[in-house]
Amino acid sequence: MNETDKFKDEFDIELMEEIGKETISQFLEKMYYNEEKTKMWVSQILDTTLKELSKLNKPFKYVATCTLMEKNGSPLTASNICLWDENSDGYELKI
Template identity: 30%
Template structure:
């Protein structure tokens, strides 16, 4: 398991975070086909649910969650992020999820509260 931490109480498991995010995506989208009319609601609900679930872990971190939902088509999507932070205490991960009609990418940034 990949972790970063200051001490045992403040450790953060990326695997646990990824599991939470995948469960949030599946809860919100729940097997639906892509719908442009629903995409905005999905993204808002996914980021809110992810942030709430991550905060309920009770760790001393702030969470920033972003979400992109797009239809599966012959188009590319390129994303990048750059952060200036403490590589020992802060981190990030991305979850890529898809079904037969859409892609969903969720980025989570974890920043230690001192």
């Protein structure tokens, strides 16, 4: 088994997604968009998500991003760039 396969076996993508969805629901489930509160909500979502991930005690570094915007038909364009070791690092993208 090479290092990439080992990484995939240890990194539980479904669990990461579940933690993210639960955290988002915790803060936004019954909320309406409020521009004045978005900064606070984003901070709470990211802080809670990273705290929950750290409780797993896995030997990983986590990077999380959160974008909140009003659902009004406006487009969103975003771009990210990362540099990592293909043998031991990876990513999961969820939209």
